[in-house]
Amino acid sequence: MISALVYRDDGASAYEETALDAARDADGTTWVRATTGEEFDRVAEAFGIHSLSVEDVRNDARPKTEEYDEYTFVLVRMATLRAGEQVFEEEVQTRPVGLCFGDDWLVTLTRRELEPINYVWNAIEREEPRMLRFGPDYVGYRVIDRIVDEYFGLLDEVGGEIELIEDSIFEGPDPEVLEGLNAVRRDLLSFRKTVWPTREAVGVLARGDPDYVREATEKYYRDVYDHLVELVDLTETYRDLARGARDIYLNTLSQSTNEVMKTLTVVATIILPLTLVVGIYGMNFDPGASAFNMPELGWAYGYPATMLGMALVSGVLLVYFRREHWL
Amino acid sequence: MISALVYRDDGASAYEETALDAARDADGTTWVRATTGEEFDRVAEAFGIHSLSVEDVRNDARPKTEEYDEYTFVLVRMATLRAGEQVFEEEVQTRPVGLCFGDDWLVTLTRRELEPINYVWNAIEREEPRMLRFGPDYVGYRVIDRIVDEYFGLLDEVGGEIELIEDSIFEGPDPEVLEGLNAVRRDLLSFRKTVWPTREAVGVLARGDPDYVREATEKYYRDVYDHLVELVDLTETYRDLARGARDIYLNTLSQSTNEVMKTLTVVATIILPLTLVVGIYGMNFDPGASAFNMPELGWAYGYPATMLGMALVSGVLLVYFRREHWL
Amino acid sequence: MISALVYRDDGASAYEETALDAARDADGTTWVRATTGEEFDRVAEAFGIHSLSVEDVRNDARPKTEEYDEYTFVLVRMATLRAGEQVFEEEVQTRPVGLCFGDDWLVTLTRRELEPINYVWNAIEREEPRMLRFGPDYVGYRVIDRIVDEYFGLLDEVGGEIELIEDSIFEGPDPEVLEGLNAVRRDLLSFRKTVWPTREAVGVLARGDPDYVREATEKYYRDVYDHLVELVDLTETYRDLARGARDIYLNTLSQSTNEVMKTLTVVATIILPLTLVVGIYGMNFDPGASAFNMPELGWAYGYPATMLGMALVSGVLLVYFRREHWL
Amino acid sequence: MISALVYRDDGASAYEETALDAARDADGTTWVRATTGEEFDRVAEAFGIHSLSVEDVRNDARPKTEEYDEYTFVLVRMATLRAGEQVFEEEVQTRPVGLCFGDDWLVTLTRRELEPINYVWNAIEREEPRMLRFGPDYVGYRVIDRIVDEYFGLLDEVGGEIELIEDSIFEGPDPEVLEGLNAVRRDLLSFRKTVWPTREAVGVLARGDPDYVREATEKYYRDVYDHLVELVDLTETYRDLARGARDIYLNTLSQSTNEVMKTLTVVATIILPLTLVVGIYGMNFDPGASAFNMPELGWAYGYPATMLGMALVSGVLLVYFRREHWL
Amino acid sequence: MISALVYRDDGASAYEETALDAARDADGTTWVRATTGEEFDRVAEAFGIHSLSVEDVRNDARPKTEEYDEYTFVLVRMATLRAGEQVFEEEVQTRPVGLCFGDDWLVTLTRRELEPINYVWNAIEREEPRMLRFGPDYVGYRVIDRIVDEYFGLLDEVGGEIELIEDSIFEGPDPEVLEGLNAVRRDLLSFRKTVWPTREAVGVLARGDPDYVREATEKYYRDVYDHLVELVDLTETYRDLARGARDIYLNTLSQSTNEVMKTLTVVATIILPLTLVVGIYGMNFDPGASAFNMPELGWAYGYPATMLGMALVSGVLLVYFRREHWL
Numbered sequence A, B, C, D, E: 001m002i003s004a005l006v007y008r009d010d011g012a013s014a015y016e017e018t019a020l021d022a023a024r025d026a027d028g029t030t031w032v033r034a035t036t037g038e039e040f041d042r043v044a045e046a047f048g049i050h051s052l053s054v055e056d057v058r059n060d061a062r063p064k065t066e067e068y069d070e071y072t073f074v075l076v077r078m079a080t081l082r083a084g085e086q087v088f089e090e091e092v093q094t095r096p097v098g099l100c101f102g103d104d105w106l107v108t109l110t111r112r113e114l115e116p117i118n119y120v121w122n123a124i125e126r127e128e129p130r131m132l133r134f135g136p137d138y139v140g141y142r143v144i145d146r147i148v149d150e151y152f153g154l155l156d157e158v159g160g161e162i163e164l165i166e167d168s169i170f171e172g173p174d175p176e177v178l179e180g181l182n183a184v185r186r187d188l189l190s191f192r193k194t195v196w197p198t199r200e201a202v203g204v205l206a207r208g209d210p211d212y213v214r215e216a217t218e219k220y221y222r223d224v225y226d227h228l229v230e231l232v233d234l235t236e237t238y239r240d241l242a243r244g245a246r247d248i249y250l251n252t253l254s255q256s257t258n259e260v261m262k263t264l265t266v267v268a269t270i271i272l273p274l275t276l277v278v279g280i281y282g283m284n285f286d287p288g289a290s291a292f293n294m295p296e297l298g299w300a301y302g303y304p305a306t307m308l309g310m311a312l313v314s315g316v317l318l319v320y321f322r323r324e325h326w327l
C-alpha cells in the first residue's frame, strides 16, 4: 500500500493512497513511499519520475546520485548479514532504496517495507519538531544516515569474526579456518561493492551540486560522507587483517609440517643406527671357523657392553637434538 | 549484402543495396548496415566515413568513441564464450561492432551478421513506436545496450565456474583445479580488456560531449554506463574470488602433505623402536659364555613379557598421537 | 573544568569558567578549552559551534578540516602506544582533539586533559613573546605540531620492534616472530588510519583555503604538512620492511624443513643399506644343505671383511653427501 | 653520411650532404636524416636544434615529446628482441629515434641507419602521392607508426614463449621453466619501460597541443595512440599470464613433493610392520626354557600362517591406500 | 667557513666571510655557501632566509620546492652507498642540500662540504664562460644535475648486486641470498624515499612556476626532471627484479626439498622390501617341526636364488625410478 504524508512546521497529516495528487499539491512537504513494483509505476506517473530511475530500483542497480530536471534521484542500499548454513557462513545481503527529492516532495521506492524508512516516517508522524522544520532533502539525509549507521554494526560483526578466527588459529591448523577467512573475504568484497559507490553518491550530495539539496543540508550529507569514508577505510583494514590471519594460518601449517619432520628425523636418527648394531650381532658368522668371526658374541660382557653403548649413543643424540631445539 | 532502412515517426521502409544515395537523402533517419570488408568501403564512400574508422573495425581495435566532423564513431565489442576442448576450457571471443552516428543517419559495420544488430533492426522494421520516435543516437544506444546486457550472462557463467571449482576443491587436491582456475583467470583478463575501454567509450557518450548525441539520449547512455561500471566491479570481484579459491586449493595441498607426513611419522615412531627391541633379542651373544649374555632368552616369561611390553609401548604412543590429533 | 585564557601582545590573563561570555568579548585572543562532554555543550553554545563538530569529537570521527561560517573546525588525533599483555603486543591508541578557530578565538575540545594542549597553554600563561604575537590559527598550529611530532616517536618504536624481530629471526624459526610481525602490521594499519586523513586535513590548512587561517600562518602548516607526508612515507616503508621480515622468516622455516629432510635422508641412505647387509648374514639358510648356502659365514675373514665393506660404503656416502652440502 | 630530401606535391629531389642550407631553404618540405653523433651537431646547427635534444638521442633518454620555439621534438625507441645465449633467453633491445618537426622541415636523429626511417624515406623517393601531399608531421607519424607496429610482433613473440612455457609445465617440474618465466618477466619489464612513456609522448601529439602538429594530422596520431594503449594493456595481460604460469609451476612442484611423500609413506606403512613381525620370529628366546617362549616356532603351520597373515595385512593396506587415492 | 663568490659576464671574485653584506650588494650574481649550523644563521640573517628553510636543512626534511616572497627554496639530497659490515650490506646514506635562489643571489646550505657544490663552485672560480653567462637558477640547476647524475651510479651498483645474487642462486639454496635480497630491497626503499619527492620538487622548477626560475632555465630543469622520472622507473624495475630473484630462490629451495625427498623415497622403496625378505629368512621357525616351516632354508640354491631375486627387484625399481626422473 502506498502511504503519503504531508508535513509543515505546524504538524503532519497522512493522505489516502488514492489521493496522491491531493497530497502532492497540498501545502508543505509531501513524502510518498511505494513498496511494490506496481506502486512504483503509479507514483512515478503522479510525480513525473523517469522510468530509468524506477528500473534502477527494480534491477538492483549500483548506488548513485543522478539529477533529473524535476528531481534528484539517489539510490542507496540497505545491508544486512544473513546467517548462512555453516559457522562463519553469513552473507551480506543488500536491498535497494530509491529516493527522489523534488522541490517540496520526496518519493521513496523500496521493494518491501524497510526499517530505516519506517523509522524516519514515524518520527514525522510523531511530529518531532526537528523533522518538521526541514524539507525533503533533510528527510533523505535521515534515511541515508540510518542506513549508513547500520553498516558499522555489520562491519563490527565481520571484525568479530576475524578475531574469532585469529584466536582459533593458535589451537592448531584446522582447514575450517581458511574457509572461514574466505567467507569473511567474500563478505568484505560484497560490502565494498556497496560502500564504494555509496560514498561517491553521497559525496555528490555533500558537495551540494544537485539542485534539490539546500545549502543548509549540505553539512549533514558531509557528515554521512565522513562516515562512508571511514567505512571504506575500515573495509580495507579488515581485508588487510584477514590477509594477515591467512598468513599466520599458512605458517602454522608449515610450522606443523616442520615439527612433524623433526620428530620423524629424530626417531629415525636414533633408532636406525641402533637397529644396525643389533643386526650386526644377529649375523650368523661362524665363530668356530676363525677367531676373527664375531668373537664379541663369546665375550663375557659382550651383551651388557653393547646395550650400554647403545644407551650412550641414544643419550648423546637426545641431548644434541634437544640443544638444537628439535625436541 | 548491404541493407538500408529509412524510418520516420510514421513508419519504416527498406531500400535496395544499390540505392544507398537515395536512402541517405530520404526524409527520416537512415540506417545502413554493412557486414563484409568490401561493403565497408562502399558505405564509407557514400557517407564520408574516414578510412581510420573502417580500419578500426577491420583490425579489431579497442572499444572507443571518436569524433569526426560529420559523425561520431563508436566501436564496441560483442562477447561470447566459446566452449573449449577441456572442461573449464572456454575462451572469451569478441567481435568488433562499429557504429557511425551522423546527423540523421547511422552506419553499422560488423564483420558478419550479429544478433544485437538484427534484433534492433527488426524492432524498427516492425515499426515499434518507441523506436521510430528517436534518432540514430537512440538506435545506437539500443544496440550497445543489448551487447552490454549479454556481458552479464557471460560473467554469470564465469561465476558459475568459480563456484564449481570451489566445490571441487574440498574433494581433495586435484591438479585440474588449478588449470581450471587459470582458465577462469584468463577469461577474466580477456573480458576486462573489453569492458574497461567500453566503459570509457560509453562514458564519453553519457557525458554528452559528442555532437551527434542529443541531450535527450544522454540519460540512456548513462544507464548503460552504470551497467559497465558494475561489470568492471564484478570482473574485479571474480578475480578476487578466483584468487581466494587458488589460496584454498594450495592450502588443501599443504594440508594433505602435512597429513601424509604425520601418518609416516606415526608409523615410523611406533614400529621402529619395536623393531629395535626384536632386533636385540635376535642377537647371537652366547648365553653360555657368561651369565651376563642375554639371560632374558632363557627366562620362562621372556617372550610373553617382551611382547606385552611392546604392546604397551605401542598403546601409549597411539593414545599420545591421537591426543595430539596426529591420527 | 572549563578554562579560559585571553592574551594580547602585552600579556595573558585567565578567566573563570563562569565568565565565558566575558572572555569571549574581551579584547585579544580568547582560548577556551573544554575536556568533558558536558562542557562541550556549554562552550558550543557560547561560541556558536555546530552540534556536528561537537559530535565528531564525541564519536571519534576521522581527522578532518571543515569550514563553518563562524569558524574553521579541525579534528586531529593524539596517538600513543599502549603496552599490551604480551611481548610485541602494543596497540596504537588515539584520542580526538577538536580545534575551532574563530576570528579572534579558539576552542579546543578533548575528552580528557591532554599533554599537547597543556603544553601550549602553559607557554601562553608564561607569556612567551612568540606565542602572544600571533592569533588563534598559530596556537592551533602549535598544538597540531606537538601532536604530529609525537607521531615520529611512535613510529620509531615500531621501527625498533621490526629491527628486534629481524634480529630474532636468525636465531631459528619461532612462531612468536610471526605473531610479533602481525602485531606490528596491525599497529601500522591503525597508525595509517590516523596519519592519512590528518595529512589531508592539514593540507587544507597549508593551502590556506580556510578563512580563519591567516596568510602568515600558512607556511607553518606547510611545515607540519611536510612532516605528515614524511610520516605517511615512513609508514609505508615500515610496512614494506615488515613484509620483508615475514618473507625471511617463512624462508627460514622452509630452510629448516629442508635441512631436517636432508638429515633424515642422509641417515636413512647410509644406515638402511647396511641394515640390509647385516640382515643378509642373519638369514638362516643351512650351509650344510649345499656349498651355495651362505658359504661366507664359514670363511675365516667373513666377519671383518663385511664390517670393513660396510665402513667403506658409509665413508664413501659421507664424503659424497658432504660434497653435495647435505651435511 | 647526412642525406637530405626535399619534396612537394609534384615530386621529390635529393640534396648533397654539403648543401644543407640550400635544402633547408628550398621550396617544399625538407627532411634531413643524421645517423652519427658527428652529423647530429652539423644538422643541429643548420636547423637550430637545441643541444638538449641532441643529448637526449645520444644518451638514450626516455621517449617524450618536448616543444621548443622552432620545432617539436619527439623521441621514440625502436625495439627488437636480441636472441640470448640460452633457450628463452632473449633481451629487448631498444634504439633511440629523435624527430624534430619544424614548420616545413623534419630532422631525424638516429645512432645508426634504422629500417623504419629508410622505409618511409624510400616511399617519398618513389614519390608516392600520399606521402607528398602532407607535411613533416605526417612523415613523423609514418615513422612512429612503423616503429609501433613492430612492437606488436615483439609482444607476439613474448606471448608465444609464455605459451611454450605453459605447455612444458605439464611435463613435470623442471627448474628451467622458472628461469624462462623470469626471462619473460624481464622482457616485459624492459618493454613496459619503453611503451609507457611512448604512449604519453604520442598522446601529446594526438591531443594536438604542439604547434607543429597540424589539425589534419592529429587523427593519425590518435590512431597510433590507440595502438600504444593496446600495447600497454597487452603488456599487463602478459605479465598476468606469466604470473599465472609461475603459480601453476610452483603448484606442480608441491604436487610432486606430495606424491613423493605419499609413495614413501605407503611403502613404509606396509613394509615396516611386516619387518617387525619377521623380526619377532627372528628372536632367540629359548623355547626349551618354558612353553611360553615362542611356541609358534615349533608349530607345524607357523611359517605359512605367518606369511599368509603378512600377505593379508599388505593386501588390506594396499586396498585402503588405493581408496584414499594415495596410490 | 662561509665562502662568498660574486660573478658577472666578465669574471668572478671571492669575498671574505666577514663581507657578506658587501657580497650581497655587489654588482653581479652572489653565491654564498654555508656548511655548519652556526653559519646557517648568519647567512639566513644577511639574506632574509626564513627559519623554516634553515630548519629543513638541519632536520633532514624531505626534498621539496617552496616559494617565499624573496626567494625560492629547494631542498635536494645527495646520496651515497655506505659499505656495511657484511657482503651485500650497504646502506643508502643521504645528506640534505638546501638551495635558496633569490633575484640575483644564491645561498647553499649543507651540513658539511659536499662534492657537487665544490665542483660547480670551482667551475665559476675558473671563470668558465658558460657558467658566468647565467644567473643563480642556472647554478642551482648545475648543482642539482650533478647530484642527480650520481643517483644513476648508485642504482647501477644496486643493479650489479641483484645480478650477483641472481648468479649465486643457481649455485644452491644459501640463506645469505635472501639476506642479500632483503638488503637490496631496503636500499631501494631508501632510495625511492629520496627520488620520489625530488622528482616532484624538480617538476615544480621544470614547469617554471617559481618566480626565481627564469624561462630560459626551465628547459634545463626539464632535462633533470626527465632523469628523475627515469630513476623512479629504474627503481621500480629493480624492485621487480629483486622480487623475481626471490621467487627463483624460494623455488630453488622447494626444488631442493623435492629432490631430497625423492632420494629418500627411492632408497626406502628399494631397501625396505629387501630388508623384509632377509628378515623372513632370519626367522627361527623350526624346519624340523614340519615340512611347511621354511623349507627354503634347506634348499641347495635357496641362498643364491634369494640374492638373485633381490637383485632383480632392485634392478627393476631402479629402472622405473630413472624413467620417472626420480634419479
Ligand SMILES: [Mg+2]
Pocket: A052, A055, A056, A061, B223, B226
Ligand atoms: Mg539503470
Ligand SMILES: [Mg+2]
Pocket: A088, A089, A090, A091, A161, A183, A184, A187
Ligand atoms: Mg561471514
Ligand SMILES: [Mg+2]
Pocket: A145, A146, A149, A224, A227
Ligand atoms: Mg550518522
Ligand SMILES: [Mg+2]
Pocket: A163, A166, A167
Ligand atoms: Mg585478537
Ligand SMILES: [Mg+2]
Pocket: A196, A197
Ligand atoms: Mg567504483
Ligand SMILES: [Mg+2]
Pocket: A200
Ligand atoms: Mg572515489
Ligand SMILES: [Mg+2]
Pocket: B052, B055, B056, B061, D223, D226
Ligand atoms: Mg585504428
Ligand SMILES: [Mg+2]
Pocket: B088, B089, B090, B091, B161, B183, B184, B187
Ligand atoms: Mg572458462
Ligand SMILES: [Mg+2]
Pocket: B145, B146, B149, B224, B227
Ligand atoms: Mg540494459
Ligand SMILES: [Mg+2]
Pocket: B163, B166, B167
Ligand atoms: Mg560456493
Ligand SMILES: [Mg+2]
Pocket: B196, B197
Ligand atoms: Mg584502460
Ligand SMILES: [Mg+2]
Pocket: B200
Ligand atoms: Mg576510467
Ligand SMILES: [Mg+2]
Pocket: A223, A226, C052, C055, C056, C061
Ligand atoms: Mg560527524
Ligand SMILES: [Mg+2]
Pocket: C088, C089, C090, C091, C161, C183, C184, C187
Ligand atoms: Mg607493537
Ligand SMILES: [Mg+2]
Pocket: C145, C146, C149, C224, C227
Ligand atoms: Mg614539527
Ligand SMILES: [Mg+2]
Pocket: C163, C166, C167
Ligand atoms: Mg637490522
